[in-house]
Each structure stands twice: as structure tokens, then as C-alpha cells.
Amino acid sequence: MLDNVVSTTSPPLPAQSSKSHGSLDADIIIKNAPDPVFVSDLEGKILSANDAVYELLGFRTDEVLEQSLSRFISPEETREFTAALREVIERGATRNARRRHT
Secondary structure, three states, X not given: OOOOOEEEEOOOOOOOOOOOHHHHHHHHXXXXXXXXXXXXXXXXXXXXXXXXXXXXXXXXXXXXXXXXXXXXXXXXXXXXXXXXXXXXXXXXXXXXXXXXXX
């Protein structure tokens, strides 16, 4: 289901009083991307997504945000995503994944 979906997962960032310029740029890129793009935390909770994600899944924003990604993907894809999250935690670095139709 998540073919051609771009996801970004990163360790939690320190709390900030306002968004940095780079964060605003990332929000604009995500919002305007033609492919479905979402951002999740290290537990797989969806923090942000663009309109293409909502169109793909057929859900409203409030039905997707703050939900576990495992609600929307197969058990196999959940295992793959969890393995990628473990790698992020172990390496202490972000990992970008792009799923392609096989």
C-alpha cells in the first residue's frame, strides 16, 4: 500500500519555543510534495503528513496524525519499518526510506 511513499524518521528534537527556518522549509517541502510524505517519531507515531497521504489512505487529518503507522500498513511493512527505526536508534542518525512498487 505504501509504494512510492517517502518517510522521514528522526530522533526527538529538543523543545523549541518556535520553529526554526529549516523546519519551516521542511514543512513547505512536505506539504507540496507530489508523493505521499509523512514524518514519524521513533515509535512509528505519525507526526506530520501531506495531503497525498490522506488521499492515499482515504482518511482525514485527525484520523492519521498521532496514530501508529502500523494501523495503515501490513504486518510485513511494520516489521521493516520497525527494523529501520531500530537502526536509527542504534546509529543515532536519521534514515530516509523510499518505498517503491515491486
